[in-house]
Amino acid sequence: MSRELSTIETFNEAADHILDLLSRLLSLNTLFIAVNDGRTNHILRAFNRTEPLVAAGTQLPLPEAYCSLVPNRRGGAVVIPSTRRHASASAMAVTDALGDRSFVGVPILLADGTLYGTLCAMDDPGYPVSDWELRTLHSMSVFLSYTINLEREHERERIRSEKLQQRRKQAEQRLKRLRERHRSAQARLTQSSDLLAMLSHEIRNSLNGTIGMTDLMQQSGTTEEQDFYLRFMEDSNRNLLQLLDNILDYSKLSDGEVSxxxxxxxxxxxxxxxxxxxxxxxxxxxxxxxxxxxxxxxxxxxxxxxxxxxxxxxxxxxxxxxxxxxxxxxxxxxxxxxxxxxxxxxxxxxxxxxxxxxxxxxxxxxxxxxxxxxxxxxxxxxxxxxxxxxxxxxxxxxxxxxxxxxxxxxxxxxxxxxxxxxxxLVQLNHAPVAGKRALLLDGSEDLRKSIGKQLSKWGVFVTGSAEPQDALRLLAEGERFDVLLAEESFSSSPAMKELTARASASGLPLVLMAPIGGAKTAGAAASGLEPRTMLIKPVRRFYLIHALISALEEGAASRMS
The missing domain is CATH 3.30.565.10 (Histidine kinase-like ATPase, C-terminal domain)
Structure with missing residues (x-):
């Protein structure tokens, strides 16, 4: 019993099915399927009804086989009523062996038109091959062509799949090697990072110690030349410290450790x-x-x-x-x-x-x-x-x-x-300073603008002055102020001494501004400056408003006493 078409997967299975089907549809004595490689004709499958004319497994040189007479084109066929009378077939040795026969052959073609084999039939000479029989043979050859093309496609897919599997295995092996290298590199990187962290800690400690000692030496009474050398050392140490920090930060960025x-x-x-x-x-x-x-x-x-x-x-x-x-x-x-x-x-x-x-x-x-x-x-x-x-x-x-x-x-x-x-975030209570008048004395125009802008936001009316003489002139002209904010560097100026004396006499409170490390309160007091409050520059707004409030309160108390 023939297999169902849906279960046919190979050309050999299809050949068995076709011969079984044709043997029941056609009355021809012999049916066979042959394949050739261009040199040899190989009988792959054969069916003989009564007289055994062809056997499976038989091989002949292609020029000595009737299959060589089958046209290599779609729809082509050869019908030979008598092999003895056919010009080409009569000269073949197979004709002498089989005697006079009738022969019918149709091609089995690949998808690209290449001849793969033939589907043939033989019988007694003069067998009347009908159009229906010839169409049936053509239909079966097309089915065989489809089967071999499908089988070859499956083979190509299998080869591709095997190659992909092989490449996948190779990729997995490469990935495994890369992971091993990555782990090894990560371990080395961790060791390097640990070493870098340890060395940076030690270097930082040494640099901080050197910076601290340099600061102490600068405060110990040195000559101008020594001060120059110490400042150079301090700048160099701070630059080295910043360089160390940048190297560590860059290392963290490169390692993706920055969170x-x-x-x-x-x-x-x-x-x-x-x-x-x-x-x-x-x-x-x-x-x-x-x-x-x-x-x-x-x-x-x-x-x-x-x-x-x-x-x-x-x-x-x-x-x-x-x-x-x-x-x-x-x-x-x-x-x-x-x-x-x-x-x-x-x-x-x-x-x-x-x-x-x-x-x-x-x-x-x-x-x-x-x-x-x-x-x-x-x-x-x-x-x-x-x-x-x-x-x-x-x-x-x-x-x-x-x-x-x-x-x-x-x-x-x-x-x-x-x-x-x-x-x-912080609601500064600037109500006590709103509406007050401030005299701002500083040689820096940028600072006067910056502090003046902040005071103006609080409702303070600000008058700026670059020199103590200008401030004296304003007071002499009858200008009234509630507070005087002055740069400490003017403390040794005669005009500043006169200004502070006039301010003190009129109860005008003084807020002295000095840069960090530059506040010389003792020198200021010796020069006659007695500030109510000392502001350190850069001036912070929180300290500024409290300095103003404190000075205004003390100024008011001084005028009442």
Whole structure:
């Protein structure tokens, strides 16, 4: 019994099925299927009804087989009523062996038209082959063609699958080797990181010790030449400490170990603390450090450590490349309509330093970039600070940009989006100072503008003066003030002594402003200055308003006594 077509998977199975089917449909004596390789004709399957003319397994040279007479084209067929009378068949040895026979053959073709084999039939000479029989043979040859093409496609798929499996195994082996190498490299990296951490700790301890001893030596009464050497040593030590920090930060960024912490932060205090850390360096170079906040900031949520790190790097660069003038940190924010409950905060560090060209700006945030190299002898470092700062800003979904022109200083803007509470963090009670008049005496125009702007927000009427003589003139002209804020550096000026004497006589309280490490209260007192309050620069707004309130209260008490 023949197999169902749905279970036929190979050409041999199809050949058995076709011969079985044809043997029942046709009355021909012999049916067979042959394949050839272009040289040899091989009988693959054969059916003989009565007389055994063809046997499976028989092989003949292709030119000596009747199958060689079958046309190599679709729809082609050869019908030979008598092999003895056929010009080509009569000369073949097989005709002598089989005697006179009738022969019918149709081609079995591959998908590309190549002849794979033949489906043939034989009978007595003169057998009348009908059109129906010939069409049936053609139909069966097409089915065999489909089967062999399908089998070959399956074979190709099997080979492809085996190759894919082989490649997969090879890939898995490579992946296994890579993982082993990665583990080995990770172990070496961990050892290197541990070694780097240990060495950095030891180096940091030594540097901090050297910095501390240098500070003590500077306070021990040294000559001008020794002071120069000590300052150079201190700058070198601080630069080495910053370089060490940058190397460690770069290592963490490269290893992907930098994670963000989101906690409530007081951004203005972070800025004030960061600026205050550079007060002594600014004093050594005669620079003013200023903070300008456009508005009271609410409680924000972010990574205080990362924000401080970026800000410290910007301040360090600003001081390094500014020889005179001022460095101002501007703080402003704007609400985001698309993200309720969030603020876009801008922290800008503006300096009056040497500035940069467009070419230098393009190199600025690249690794190991040092666009100022050669301009300043003091410059040291690996060129990683700004690269690390930008990477940290981007990790916080922010950005870090720079704007500069040669000779006009630089502005670095650190922008980030932070979640915010709806109300201000600190509500300073500025009602006691509202409506008061202040005389602000300082030689720095930038400082007068900065403090004047803050006092004006609190409702204080500010009059600025660059010299004690100007302040004396204002008092002589009958100007009335509630408080005098004066720079401590004027303490030795005769005009300042006269000014303080007149202020004391009229009950005008004095608030003395001095840079950190530069406050010489004893010298000020010896010069006749007796301030109600001492303000340390950079001036913090919290201390400023309390200094004003304290001075105003004492001034009022003095006038009443």
């Amino acid at each position: 963000l912490e989101v906690f409530p932060i007081d951004l203005l205090s972070i800025v004030e603390d960061s600026v205050f850390l550079f007060a002594s360096q600014a004093l050594a170079k005669g620079l003013e450090l200023l903070i300008e906040a456009e508005e009271e900031l609410p409680l924000l949520y972010g990574d205080a450590g990362k924000i401080r790190q970026v800000l410290l790097n910007l301040l360090s660069n600003a001081i390094k490349f500014t020889e005179s003038g001022s460095i101002t940190v501007h703080i402003r924010s704007e609400r985001l309509e698309e993200r309720p409950g969030h603020l876009r905060v801008f922290l800008s560090v503006a300096d009056t330093g040497s500035g940069m060209t467009e070419e230098e700006l393009e190199q600025l945030f690249h690794k190991y970039s040092r666009p100022h190299e050669g301009k300043r002898r003091q410059e040291v470092g690996a060129g990683l600070g700004l690269y690390i700062s930008r990477q940290l800003a981007q990790r916080m979904d922010g950005s870090l940009t720079a704007d500069s022109m040669p000779g006009r200083g630089s502005v670095f803007t650190f922008e980030l989006v932070l979640r915010a509470e709806p109300t201000p």
